[in-house]
Amino acid sequence: MKQFWITFFGSIFGVIVGSVLAVIVFTIMLFSLFASAMSSAEKEVALPVDGIVLELDLRTGRLDSPSSSPFAFSEPLSVVDVVRTLERAEADERVQGLFIRANEFGMSPATAEEIRTAITNFQASGRFVMTHAQGFEGTSLTGYYAVAASDEIWLQDTASFTPAGLAAEITFLGGLFDQFDAVPQFEQFYEYKNAANQYVETGLTEAHREAMTSYMTSIYDTAVASIADDRDQSVTDITGVFETAPHTAETAQEAGMIDRLGHVVEAREAALARAGAGSSAVSIYDYAQAPADFSSAPVIALIEGQGAIVTGSGAAGPFGGTDMIGGDAMSENILAAAEDSNVRAIVIRVDSGGGSAIASDQIWHAVIRAREAGKPVVISMANAAASGGYYLAAPADYIIAHATTITGSIGVLGGKVDLSGTYARLGLNTESVSVGGEYATAFSGQQSWTESQREAYRTQMEDIYEDFTSRVADGRDLPLERVLEIARGRVWTGAQALDLGLVDEIGGFRDAIGAAKELAGIAPEGEIRLRRYPEPLTGFEAFQQLFGVSADSAEAMARMNALMDLPEVQAAVEARQQMDARGVQLRSTAPQPR
CATH class of the missing domain: 3.90.226.10 (2-enoyl-CoA Hydratase; Chain A, domain 1)
Structure with missing residues (x-):
C-alpha cells in the first residue's frame, strides 16, 4: 500500500514538474521570439563605407515571395527580394561584387533561371560574381544552372560534379485503392488534365507521358543552351558533360565547368582580394535591411x-x-x-x-x-x-x-473517392438519409455516383471548361x-x-x-x-x-x-x-x- 501511494504521488509530482517546465520553456521561447521580432524591426546594419562584397547563400531553400506568416522576418530573403536587392546594389558604389554559396542538390528550374538573370544583370553593372560549391552532388542540373554565369566557379577539390539532367516522379495510387476496394471517381477535361491520374491510374497514360516529356525536354534544352552561353562552350560539349556524369572535381575543371578548386575560405578570400584592400563581406539579408532613400517617384x-x-x-x-x-x-x-x-x-x-x-x-x-x-x-x-x-x-x-x-x-x-467497399472490409457501415434532389448525396464518400449524378457533375465541369477557354480566348x-x-x-x-x-x-x-x-x-x-x-x-x-x-x-x-x-x-x-x-x-x- 505504501508503495502505491509513493507511486501515485510521485506520478502527480512528475506531471506538475513537467507542466511547469513546459510553461517555462514555452515562455522563454516566446520572449526569444519577441526579442527576435524587435531586433528585426529595429535592426539597422552599419554597412562598410566601401569595398562591400555581398554574400548570397543558395543552399537554403527560399520562397519565391515573402511568406504571409507574421514571422517571415526569420526566413531567408525571398527570390523576389534577392532580385530587388541586387538591383539596388547595382547603383551602390560601395558594392564591388557578389559571393555565392551554390546549392548542391538543385532547385526549381524557374528559380534557377531568375537567379541566373539577376547575376547577369549584376555583372552588367560592372561588378563581379564568384561562386563556391561544396559539391554539385545532386543529379539535377538546376543548382549549376543558377550560377553558371559567374565570373569564377570554385569547387571543393574532394567533391563531385554530378549534374546529369532532370527527373520527376509521380506516385500512382490506383493500385493501392484497388487493394482496399476504394473506387476513385473523377472527371477531367481532357486527356492532358493529369492531376487526377495519380488516383485513378496505376501508371503514366500515353498523354501524361507525352506532356511530361515535352515540358521537361523544353526546360532541359533551355538550361543547356544558357549554360553553354555562360561557359562559352557549345551545346554539344555541355550535353556531353551531363551525359557522362558523374565527374570528379578535377575532370569537371578540365571540361570547363569549374574554374578553380579549393575550400570556401579560400574562395571568399579571393573574392575580397578582387574587391580591393579593406573590403568586407556583407550578407545580402543584412544589406537588404538598410533603409532605402526617400523617394517621391511614381x-x-x-x-x-x-x-x-x-x-x-x-x-x-x-x-x-x-x-x-x-x-x-x-x-x-x-x-x-x-x-x-x-x-x-x-x-x-x-x-x-x-x-x-x-x-x-x-x-x-x-x-x-x-x-x-x-x-x-x-x-x-x-x-x-x-x-x-x-x-x-x-x-x-x-x-x-x-x-x-x-x-x-x-x-x-x-x-x-468512394470508400464504401473499404469500410465494408473493416466491418463499418455508413448509411445516409437525404431529402430533396438526388444530387444531395453526390459528394458522399460512402457511395458511388448514380448515372444521373455523374452526368450532372460532368455538365457542371463542362460549363466551367467553356468559361475557362472563352476567357483565355478573350x-x-x-x-x-x-x-x-x-x-x-x-x-x-x-x-x-x-x-x-x-x-x-x-x-x-x-x-x-x-x-x-x-x-x-x-x-x-x-x-x-x-x-x-x-x-x-x-x-x-x-x-x-x-x-x-x-x-x-x-x-x-x-x-x-x-x-x-x-x-x-x-x-x-x-x-x-x-x-x-x-x-x-x-x-x-x-x-x-x-
Missing part, C-alpha cells in the same frame, strides 16, 4: 501570391504554415491598388499550380476591374502559373514568364478554336507558351517591372516606388498579431505547425485535400523536375 503596386488557390483569405496561422492564395485576399489587394490614385500600374507575381475554380474566377474578375479602372496589369510568372494560376493571369495587359515556368494546364477536374485575343486546340489540360513551359501566344515575353521579375513602367508611361530609366499590397508586417506588428490568441492556443498551434511541416504529413494532407475537394478544381500537379 508607384507601381506589387501583389504576390504563391501556393494553392483557395476561397477565403488563404491566411497562414499565427505560427506559419503553407502559403496559399486566398480569393478574398488577393482580389481585395488588387482592387485596393486599383483604387489608389498614386498607383500607376499593378504587377501580380504568381507562383501557383491552381486550385479552386471559384476563387480563380474571383481573382480574374478583380484583374478585369483593375483594368477598367485604368490601371495596367502585368503578370510575372514564377515557378508555375498553371490551371487556376493561368486563369487569373489571362485577362492581364501583359504576361511575362520564365522560359522554364510551368504554365497552361487549361482544363478542369474534380471528383471523389484575354489573349486568340480564336476560341485555337485555344481549344492548345488547352485540353496540357502543361506547357514558358518558352512553349510564348510560341502558342499564351504569354507575351520571356523574362523575370525585373522585366515585369519594366513592362509595367512602359504601360504606365514611365520612362525606362525613370525611378519608381514598388509598394506591396498588403504592406508587410513589422516585427512588432507580428508579435501583436501573435497575442491575438491565448498562450494555450499558441502552444497548441506551435506543436501542430511543427507536425504539419513534416514533408510526409504535407504530402498526405495535400492528397486528402485533392480527394475531398468538392468544388470543381482548376489544378495542375505537374511536378517540378529536379
Whole structure:
C-alpha cells in the first residue's frame, strides 16, 4: 500500500514538474521570439563605407515571395527580394561584387533561371560574381544552372560534379485503392488534365507521358543552351558533360565547368582580394535591411501570391504554415491598388499550380476591374502559373514568364473517392438519409455516383471548361478554336507558351517591372516606388498579431505547425485535400523536375 501511494504521488509530482517546465520553456521561447521580432524591426546594419562584397547563400531553400506568416522576418530573403536587392546594389558604389554559396542538390528550374538573370544583370553593372560549391552532388542540373554565369566557379577539390539532367516522379495510387476496394471517381477535361491520374491510374497514360516529356525536354534544352552561353562552350560539349556524369572535381575543371578548386575560405578570400584592400563581406539579408532613400517617384503596386488557390483569405496561422492564395485576399489587394490614385500600374507575381475554380474566377474578375479602372496589369510568372494560376493571369495587359515556368494546364477536374467497399472490409457501415434532389448525396464518400449524378457533375465541369477557354480566348485575343486546340489540360513551359501566344515575353521579375513602367508611361530609366499590397508586417506588428490568441492556443498551434511541416504529413494532407475537394478544381500537379 505504501508503495502505491509513493507511486501515485510521485506520478502527480512528475506531471506538475513537467507542466511547469513546459510553461517555462514555452515562455522563454516566446520572449526569444519577441526579442527576435524587435531586433528585426529595429535592426539597422552599419554597412562598410566601401569595398562591400555581398554574400548570397543558395543552399537554403527560399520562397519565391515573402511568406504571409507574421514571422517571415526569420526566413531567408525571398527570390523576389534577392532580385530587388541586387538591383539596388547595382547603383551602390560601395558594392564591388557578389559571393555565392551554390546549392548542391538543385532547385526549381524557374528559380534557377531568375537567379541566373539577376547575376547577369549584376555583372552588367560592372561588378563581379564568384561562386563556391561544396559539391554539385545532386543529379539535377538546376543548382549549376543558377550560377553558371559567374565570373569564377570554385569547387571543393574532394567533391563531385554530378549534374546529369532532370527527373520527376509521380506516385500512382490506383493500385493501392484497388487493394482496399476504394473506387476513385473523377472527371477531367481532357486527356492532358493529369492531376487526377495519380488516383485513378496505376501508371503514366500515353498523354501524361507525352506532356511530361515535352515540358521537361523544353526546360532541359533551355538550361543547356544558357549554360553553354555562360561557359562559352557549345551545346554539344555541355550535353556531353551531363551525359557522362558523374565527374570528379578535377575532370569537371578540365571540361570547363569549374574554374578553380579549393575550400570556401579560400574562395571568399579571393573574392575580397578582387574587391580591393579593406573590403568586407556583407550578407545580402543584412544589406537588404538598410533603409532605402526617400523617394517621391511614381508607384507601381506589387501583389504576390504563391501556393494553392483557395476561397477565403488563404491566411497562414499565427505560427506559419503553407502559403496559399486566398480569393478574398488577393482580389481585395488588387482592387485596393486599383483604387489608389498614386498607383500607376499593378504587377501580380504568381507562383501557383491552381486550385479552386471559384476563387480563380474571383481573382480574374478583380484583374478585369483593375483594368477598367485604368490601371495596367502585368503578370510575372514564377515557378508555375498553371490551371487556376493561368486563369487569373489571362485577362492581364501583359504576361511575362520564365522560359522554364510551368504554365497552361487549361482544363478542369474534380471528383471523389468512394470508400464504401473499404469500410465494408473493416466491418463499418455508413448509411445516409437525404431529402430533396438526388444530387444531395453526390459528394458522399460512402457511395458511388448514380448515372444521373455523374452526368450532372460532368455538365457542371463542362460549363466551367467553356468559361475557362472563352476567357483565355478573350484575354489573349486568340480564336476560341485555337485555344481549344492548345488547352485540353496540357502543361506547357514558358518558352512553349510564348510560341502558342499564351504569354507575351520571356523574362523575370525585373522585366515585369519594366513592362509595367512602359504601360504606365514611365520612362525606362525613370525611378519608381514598388509598394506591396498588403504592406508587410513589422516585427512588432507580428508579435501583436501573435497575442491575438491565448498562450494555450499558441502552444497548441506551435506543436501542430511543427507536425504539419513534416514533408510526409504535407504530402498526405495535400492528397486528402485533392480527394475531398468538392468544388470543381482548376489544378495542375505537374511536378517540378529536379
